[in-house]
Amino acid sequence: MSGLSFTSASAAVQSAGxxxxxxxxxxxxxxxxxxxxxxxxxxVSERVLIANTKGGGHAFIGLHLAEQLLQAGHEVxxxxxxxxxxxxxxxxxxxxxxxxxKGVQIVWGxxxxxEVLPSTDFDVVVDNNGKTLEVxxxxxxxxxxxxxxxxxxxxxxxxxxNSVEPMHVEGDPRKSSAGHVAVEQYLASEGLPxxxxxxxxxxxxxxxxxxxxxxxxxxxxxxxxxxxxxxxQLVTLTHVEDVASMIxxxxxxxxxxxxxxxICSDRQVTFDGMTRLTASALGKTPQIHHYDPKAVxxxxxxxxxxxxxxxxxxxxxxxxxxxxxxxxxxxxxxGSLVEAYKQxxxxxxxxxxxxxxxxxxxxx
Amino acid sequence: xxxxxxxxxxLGGQALEHHKSSVAAGRLSPQTSLKASSRRAQTVVQAxxxxxxxxLLLGGTRFIGVYLARQLIEEGHQVTLLTRGKKPVTxxxxxxxxxxxxxxxxxxxxIAADRSETDGFKQAIQGxxxxxxxxxxxxxxxxxxxxxxxxxxxxxxxxxSSAGVYLKSDQMPHRExxxxxxxxxxxxxxxxxxxxxxxxxxWTSIRPVYIYGPLNYNPVExxxxxxxxxxxxxxxxxxxxxxxxxxxxxxxxxxxxxxLGNSKAYQQVFNISGERFVTFDGIAKACAEAAGAPEPxxxxxxxxxxxxxxGKKAFPMRDQHFFASVDKAESVLGWRPxxxxxxxxxxxxxxxxxxxxxxxEADFTADDIVLQSAKH
Numbered sequence: 001m002s003g004l005s006f007t008s009a010s011a012a013v014q015s016a017g018x019x020x021x022x023x024x025x026x027x028x029x030x031x032x033x034x035x036x037x038x039x040x041x042x043x044v045s046e047r048v049l050i051a052n053t054k055g056g057g058h059a060f061i062g063l064h065l066a067e068q069l070l071q072a073g074h075e076v077x078x079x080x081x082x083x084x085x086x087x088x089x090x091x092x093x094x095x096x097x098x099x100x101x102k103g104v105q106i107v108w109g110x111x112x113x114x115e116v117l118p119s120t121d122f123d124v125v126v127d128n129n130g131k132t133l134e135v136x137x138x139x140x141x142x143x144x145x146x147x148x149x150x151x152x153x154x155x156x157x158x159x160x161x162n163s164v165e166p167m168h169v170e171g172d173p174r175k176s177s178a179g180h181v182a183v184e185q186y187l188a189s190e191g192l193p194x195x196x197x198x199x200x201x202x203x204x205x206x207x208x209x210x211x212x213x214x215x216x217x218x219x220x221x222x223x224x225x226x227x228x229x230x231x232x233q234l235v236t237l238t239h240v241e242d243v244a245s246m247i248x249x250x251x252x253x254x255x256x257x258x259x260x261x262x263i264c265s266d267r268q269v270t271f272d273g274m275t276r277l278t279a280s281a282l283g284k285t286p287q288i289h290h291y292d293p294k295a296v297x298x299x300x301x302x303x304x305x306x307x308x309x310x311x312x313x314x315x316x317x318x319x320x321x322x323x324x325x326x327x328x329x330x331x332x333x334x335g336s337l338v339e340a341y342k343q344x345x346x347x348x349x350x351x352x353x354x355x356x357x358x359x360x361x362x363x364x
Numbered sequence: 365x366x367x368x369x370x371x372x373x374x375l376g377g378q379a380l381e382h383h384k385s386s387v388a389a390g391r392l393s394p395q396t397s398l399k400a401s402s403r404r405a406q407t408v409v410q411a412x413x414x415x416x417x418x419x420l421l422l423g424g425t426r427f428i429g430v431y432l433a434r435q436l437i438e439e440g441h442q443v444t445l446l447t448r449g450k451k452p453v454t455x456x457x458x459x460x461x462x463x464x465x466x467x468x469x470x471x472x473x474x475i476a477a478d479r480s481e482t483d484g485f486k487q488a489i490q491g492x493x494x495x496x497x498x499x500x501x502x503x504x505x506x507x508x509x510x511x512x513x514x515x516x517x518x519x520x521x522x523x524x525s526s527a528g529v530y531l532k533s534d535q536m537p538h539r540e541x542x543x544x545x546x547x548x549x550x551x552x553x554x555x556x557x558x559x560x561x562x563x564x565x566x567w568t569s570i571r572p573v574y575i576y577g578p579l580n581y582n583p584v585e586x587x588x589x590x591x592x593x594x595x596x597x598x599x600x601x602x603x604x605x606x607x608x609x610x611x612x613x614x615x616x617x618x619x620x621x622x623x624l625g626n627s628k629a630y631q632q633v634f635n636i637s638g639e640r641f642v643t644f645d646g647i648a649k650a651c652a653e654a655a656g657a658p659e660p661x662x663x664x665x666x667x668x669x670x671x672x673x674x675g676k677k678a679f680p681m682r683d684q685h686f687f688a689s690v691d692k693a694e695s696v697l698g699w700r701p702x703x704x705x706x707x708x709x710x711x712x713x714x715x716x717x718x719x720x721x722x723x724x725e726a727d728f729t730a731d732d733i734v735l736q737s738a739k740h
Contacts, residue, residue, distance in 0.1 A: 163605075163643060163645060163646060164642060164643060164645070164646030164649055164650060164705075165640045165641065165642050165643075165646060165705065166607065166641065166643060166646075167640060167641050169639075169640070229603070230602060230603040230605060232602075232603070232605060232606065232685065233605065234536065234607060234685070266537075266539075266689065266691070267535045267536065267537075268535070268536050268537070269534055269535050269536075270534060270536075270685070272534070273533075273534025273535065274534075276534055277534060277535075310605065310607070310643075316639075316691050316694070319691060319695070320694070320695065329535060330535065331534070331535045
C-alpha cells in the first residue's frame, strides 16, 4: 500500500518557489528513484486538509482518516462545518479533543467559505463535506492550481439503480441530477488533480448515524424486525477503518489522479442475513417480519435504515490499482459491534418503535 | 485499424491462418492490427519450441474441453482427448473456420478408454509422457485416484470443480476461502479437491458458477431462449431479485489455459465466472436483448404455492443468491473475462440457440402450471 520514496534534498529545495513546497522546511521529504516494493514505510509527509461535514453517515470518516494519516506521518488539519460548542457534544466530534492532542489542527467553520482557514498551504485536500456544487465550488476554486491532489468523498448513491446487473462498478451511469455528480464534473472540467471516492453505508466506532444499531435495537429487545420484502436485497456495509485506509493510501499516489474508486467491503449481506447475524451474535432467534413499504403507506426512507433495492458495489478497481484490501466484514465484526452497543448502554435506552408498530399492525 | 486484404496477404502462411482463425473464433477482433497479429503468431511458435506441454484432457468433447483443446493446440501444446469414443471426437463448431478446424483435427490426438474401467484406463494413459492432466469430467475422488496412480510423476493436475460446493451464506459473494457444504450435491468435487491436496500433486481447482455459451448442454440460456422464441411469458420465482452469475465458456477455457505451467496456480482454488452479477429478472431481459427480441413479460410466482410434477422444473436455477468473486483469478492468473452478459449471450444465440439448435425439446408443462396459478 505505501511505497518507499525518497527524493534528493536538492530537488525539494529547488522547488521552494512553488507554494506547495513551502512547508518542506518542517517536513522531511526525500524520494529515491528505483523499484517500488510492496511493504515499506511511507516517509513522504504531506500537509492534508480535511473539510469535514457536520452530520450524517460520512461524518466520522474525517476522524478515522485523520488518525490514519497521522500514523502515516502526514500533517493534518480538519476544517469542520458547524458550531464547535454544539458539535463537540456528540459523536464523532466528541473525539476531536484526542485528535488535537495527537497534533491535528482543528478549525471550526464552513468549508464553503474557505477564507476561514488561516492558511492555504496544503499539498492535499479531502472534501468530506459537500454534496452539491454550490457548497464544494469555493473550496475547489481556493485550491485549484495549488494542491497536488484534490479528493472528493462522493457517494455510491448517485449511481443509477440497475435491476439487471445491480452491482455498481466505476464508470456505470450516475444520476445526472445528483449534486455529487455536478461536483465530480466540475473537478474534471477545471483540471484539478482529483480522486473521487464513492462509499456506501458505513459503520464503526464514533459514527454519527445508525447502521447495525437499528437491527440490534430490535433483536436485543426481542422485537420482530420489520424488513421490506423480499428481504434478500443485498447491501454493502463497510467499516470506517477500511474507508479511511483507502483514502489515506492515495496522497502521493500518482496513479490515483483522475480516477474514481468505490470504497466498500468486498462482502455484501442481505437484509434478512443482517438480522440473522445480529441475532446469532446476541444468542437469540431472529424474528423477521417482511412487509411492503408501499402497502403500509410509509414515506421514503421511513421505517428502515437502508434503500430498499439492492445496493452494493465492487471495490476491485481499488484492489487492483491501489493495492488496497478491506480488513473488515459485517460477519466478522458483528460480535464487537454488539459488544460496543451494550457498552454504550443503549440497550437500556428508550427507542421509538412507533413506525415499527405501524408496520406490524398494517401488515399482519 | 482493420487489416486489408493486401496486408493480410503479407502475413506468412501460418501466421495468416492463425490470424484468420483467431478472428473467426472471436479471439481477435477484425480490427486487430497486423502487428499484434504477428506478435500472436510468434507466441504460437515460441510455445511450440520452448514451453510446449504434453496435455491429457479427460473429457473434452462436450463443452468446456472443446474450446480449451483448441486454445491449447493453438498455443503449441500437444493435446490428447480421452473419451469412451462413443461420439465423434472432432467436429466442426461455429467458432471454427474450415481451415482452423482442419488444423485442429490434424493436431488433436485421442485415446479411447472408459474411466470406470480402471485397469484398462490406467494402462491407456501410462507411458505416454503426459506432463499435465486437465480433468474436465471427474465427479468423485474415485475418478481422480486412478489418474494419480497411473501418472505419479505428473507435473500438474487441473480439475474442473464447481462453485456449487459453497455453503449457502448470508454474506456474499462466495470467496475461495469460504466454507463449503458437505451436504452439497457436488460433494464429489470437494472430495476430489481434498484427495488432490493430500496427494501432494501440483493441483489447481477451478470452480465455475453457471456456464453458458455455444454448445452448452445444460439448460441455462437455452431455457430462456426457448421461451423468447415461443413468445411466451417467462416465469420467475419470488421477487426475481435473486442475484447469480453467468460465465461464458470461452472465458472459462481461457482461465483453464492460463493455469498451465503456472506455479502461481499450484495448490490453489479459483472461482471463474463473469465479472458482473445478474438478477433472475436480469437474465430474462438480457437473453431477450441478445436475441433481438422485445423485453419479455415476466411472471413472478411463489414456488411454494405451485405444484410442479417431479422431473420438471419451473425455473432452471437454484432459488437463492449464487455468485462468487473472481478477483483472485484476476490478480493471480492475470485472467479477465472478455464477455459481458449481453454480448456473451448474443454470442451463444448467434452461434447456437438462435439457429434453432436446441439440446432439448421445449417443455412448457411447468410454465403452464405456474401461469394458471398466477391467474388466481
